[in-house]
Amino acid sequence: MSLQKKLYRNGPYADLFSQGVQVGNSLHMAGQVGTDASGSAPDSLLEQMKNAYQHVESVLEEFECTMDNVVEETWFVTDMHECMSQVQELFAARQAIYGKPPEVAQTVVQVVALVDPSLKIEIKCVAITD
Secondary structure: OOOOEEEEOOOOOOOOOOOEEEEOOEEEEOOEEOOOOOOOOOOOHHHHHHHHHHHHHHHHHHOOOOHHHEEEEEEEEOOHHHHHHOHHHHHHHHHHHHOOOOOOEEEEEEOOOOOOOOOOEEEEEEEEOO
């Protein structure tokens, strides 16, 4: 039995993995990092988080979804202390991105490093399509 998958491949690693894979009404997204349009990562964790969510929104759009479709997210951060010291500011910006208090399950995990040493956060989401 073969699963019916709808794939979205984009970016510098498009030959290696999909940015999004839809199976049925379940959409699994690759982790999105905080780079800007030029591919650079700002120094600010807050700005990297906002950029990562912009990338999440771009993947969602490819599947005709919005942030309302997200049901689970995982933040991978390289410095939990930095994250928690800014938690109010980060979560206020996150709520603005969602347009309301997010209706998602969330996990925050500290990791040793991300794919690029300048990155501070990677956000991975699961969404349910309409």
